[in-house]
Amino acid sequence: MVDVGLRDPKPRSLWRRAVPLGSTALLVMLLSGTALGFPSESKTAGVGVVPAAAGAPSAPSPSPDTEGAAQTPEEQRNSAAVREAFQRWEGGGSFYDILTDDAVWTITGSSPIAGTYTSRQQFLDEAIEPLSERLSVFVKPTVRGLWVDGDTVFAQWDGHGVAKDGQPYDNTYSWILHMKDGRVTSAVAFFESSVVTDLWERVPGSN
Numbered sequence: 665m666v667d668v669g670l671r672d673p674k675p676r677s678l679w680r681r682a683v684p685l686g687s688t689a690l691l692v693m694l695l696s697g698t699a700l701g702f703p704s705e706s707k708t709a710g711v712g713v714v715p716a717a718a719g720a721p722s723a724p725s726p727s728p729d730t731e732g733a734a735q736t737p738e739e740q741r742n743s744a745a746v747r748e749a750f751q752r753w754e755g756g757g758s759f760y761d762i763l764t765d766d767a768v769w770t771i772t773g774s775s776p777i778a779g780t781y782t783s784r785q786q787f788l789d790e791a792i793e794p795l796s797e798r799l800s801v802f803v804k805p806t807v808r809g810l811w812v813d814g815d816t817v818f819a820q821w822d823g824h825g826v827a828k829d830g831q832p833y834d835n836t837y838s839w840i841l842h843m844k845d846g847r848v849t850s851a852v853a854f855f856e857s858s859v860v861t862d863l864w865e866r867v868p869g870s871n
Contacts, residue, residue, distance in 0.1 A: 745847070746810060746817045763848045764784065767850060768851075769781045769791070777794065798864070801825050804824055805823055807821040816842055818840055819841060820836075833859070834859070
């Protein structure tokens with residue numbers, strides 16, 4: 665399962681050439697999903713075709729002049745840490761072990777779990793657990809790509825699970841992960857809110 669669906673996170677200078685990643689300007693461009701030639705994509709990873717998450721930033725396309733761009737040691741550590749977390753998840757473990765205890769996780773959109781969680785435990789208790797209890801087969805990821813710029817990793821992946829009513833749960837996710845010492849300290853997550861809302865309406869939780 666090593667590197668299944670993962671591209672080498674090379675186009676670092678594509679982002680940096682336009683504007684520093686941490687600036688408000690680039691964040692606006694990421695949220696728009698149209699700047700820097702970011703393509704809009706559809707989900708085609710063998711679990712049915714669904715639109716990419718509404719409002720989510722699409723992954724940057726490699727540019728001919730950035731294909732060979734070297735990563736800094738920090739970028740290598742960060743991309744490796746996220747790659748290993750996804751591989752752990754694919755193998756039956758938890759991705760979220762990579763979060764610091766005080767990690768801030770923001771879920772965009774209008775789903776029942778949208779909002780900002782100010783600790784790893786709050787996020788697990790109030791977002792992941794309510795999702796998990798509605799599924800008979802929890803979400804497994806197929807990673808489309810990872811891209812890195814300094815202390816920030818951009819991940820795009822498809823998730824597939826099965827709800828307790830037997831219907832498939834398919835969604836496409838885009839995550840912006842801010843890293844420190846190989847751990848995620850904050851994140852912004854984008855996905856199709858209507859898919860989660862529909863699951864909540866069909867399948868009751870324990871509460």
